[in-house]
Amino acid sequence: MSEAVSDSGPKPESVFKASVDSHVRAVAKGVTWRIIGTLDTFLWSWLITHESVKAGAIASTEVFTKIGLFYLHERVWRVLKFAPNSHVRSLVKAVSWRFVGSLDTFVLSMIFTGNAKYAVSIASAEALTKIALYYVHERIWRRVRWGRLEAV
Numbered sequence: 001m002s003e004a005v006s007d008s009g010p011k012p013e014s015v016f017k018a019s020v021d022s023h024v025r026a027v028a029k030g031v032t033w034r035i036i037g038t039l040d041t042f043l044w045s046w047l048i049t050h051e052s053v054k055a056g057a058i059a060s061t062e063v064f065t066k067i068g069l070f071y072l073h074e075r076v077w078r079v080l081k082f083a084p085n086s087h088v089r090s091l092v093k094a095v096s097w098r099f100v101g102s103l104d105t106f107v108l109s110m111i112f113t114g115n116a117k118y119a120v121s122i123a124s125a126e127a128l129t130k131i132a133l134y135y136v137h138e139r140i141w142r143r144v145r146w147g148r149l150e151a152v
Helices: 023-049 052-079 087-113 116-143
Strands: 019-021 148-150
Touching: 019 023, 019 052, 023 052, 023 087, 023 116, 052 087, 087 116
Parallel strands: none
Antiparallel strands: 019 148
């Protein structure tokens, strides 16, 4: 009696095959993340300061600082071969990015509000929401094949 072989799951070599992002893919990821991140920054800044103008100044300035920082972050992770295509990699990337992002948010919040309590509150609130948002963003991009360069 022969056993039926199931071909329903992914083949092991495709699951563990490493890939890297092209430059244009990294830019696209940066732009999509920045849209999400800017909305989150504005919301927290406004809720904490109760001033939409200051919240807008913090969020709009972050558009420029964070796109550059995110691009550099993606380029660093492009050369790291740590756990390719895994949930662990996405989580570690999320935490490392949040450290860089929170530091940037803190500095910009200090500049625009002049209030350390507000700056700490905004950066802390973002740290919680943005780790989850970034993880989801990263997992969605793992499903998009466009701009992915297969490693040789």
